[in-house]
Amino acid sequence: MTTTTPASAPRWRALLALVAALALGFTSTPALAADEVRLLKAVSTVSSRYGQSWQDVTYTLVVKNLAYEKFVYIQQKQPDSSWVLLPAYYVGPAGNGFEVWKVTKQYQSWGTDPQPSRDLEFVARFVVGGTSYWDNNGGANYLLGRNDGPLLRTNVLVDSSFWRDNGDLDVSVDVKNLAYAKNLTVVYTTDGWATSHEAAASYVSGYTYGYAYIQSPNVQGVERWQAHLPAISGNVLLFYVRYEVNGQTYWDSNFGYNYQHIHAAP
Template sequence: MRKICLVLSVILGLFSCTSDVDNLDSEMKSIELSAKTSSENVKLLTAWTANRSSPVQINYQRKFKVKVKNLAYQKEVAIHHATYNGNWVDIPLTFEQAIDNDEEIWVGEVTPDYEIYSDEFVVKYTVNGETYWDNNNGKNYSMLVNVGGYLSPEINVELNKDFTRSTGASFAINVNARRNYGAPAAVEVVYTTDNWVTKNTVPLTYQRYFRVGYAHYIMSPNQFDVDVYDTSIRVADNVQSIDFAIIYKVDGQEYWDNNYGDNYTLNKIIY
């Protein structure tokens, strides 16, 4: 009996040591990433996390938008993300559009059925044999599971495409905007149905609690001082699409999200 107890103690000790080593490796990896110098060649613009649940299923959405300098045609952009098992994995991003100053927008998202990603991540940009990082100036980025939107300091308002859609005879518009605690704010959508021959302006409504799933809500403002606004635009039956942009007005300033000058287009879905 004494031998059996000794063997069990050794086995348990090995498991404990393995767990400690895994945790130490994860901590060292986090410290190593934090110690890297953030580069002007890559920048996290926005991020989003939410529990996208239904009565029978739940998934954990994480999505990202990144800006990079176009240093070469061949490049790889990824979110280097910590997982709950102590590893760090790459979430690859894909090219979305070119913008001014020879820069590009890259985006991506994951929607796992169970919670595999922990809070911490950095941005990774590999081009011309070099790797550049955005590690939030040495602090790494951190987002909880169901927090909603993060906006970088250069972004004050952004269309949330996941909740912007055609809904029969209407168009639902959803927006994330930075909270300004010193002044009242207003968010509007400016749209046209005739290629800007005429235009209309509709206000968006502030959402203290915005539903993202069957039993999950995003609270405004969130941990990053980001608020949710939305509205519904009803159009005539013969209107098949709208072109639009977002205006955020606060403290005497106007901030626009017009898709980097291209405006947004939303097509009606016929059921």
């Protein structure tokens, strides 16, 4: 006999998981995180199109894999000053026993229950083994304006990359504006690092994020840079980013895994 699962079942499972997380959170011991949980990046943008507007919010967190059963979320302040828990979902490994988790949220201005855009105040929370760990920005909480764009807690981080129709690859990178003079380079290979190539990135003064426009650098001191990799041979492209500023070199190698692209079909 074949049974059909109601469409609402996943919602119920998610709700039960959240209730369990809340119960665990209420009975857990609080602790400020050393490296158990940390904010990596937060992005907030407000888009407008056809008379409608909406706010897209994304939080990226890194947590230590202390146990299989864990609860990761952002605790965010609402416009009415109440606080809400936003559950995170697992993205992938971050090397050395860490994991990447993410929260995505959209606030729409239309529908039966329109939600206003809002400036963000938030903290990261991680509950595991009866202990609740917090990253609250040293007690100040994190603050992000509704259309600020990215907030970085690392010095350099790839935002996105995509193939052009002609086989070229564009790589967009966010960096902290640590000094006026800086160099940003994408290092890549198509033969598993038997050989490698470099492409210099260029500063971008402003860019679109969906239908939102973000100034660079933004009020969070984050700049957008972009590198253009010409059409290449080979099926798999691997790359990482090198950021040189103030006599220091910083790297984003996707936690040591490198970024990977399968070459677009001709």
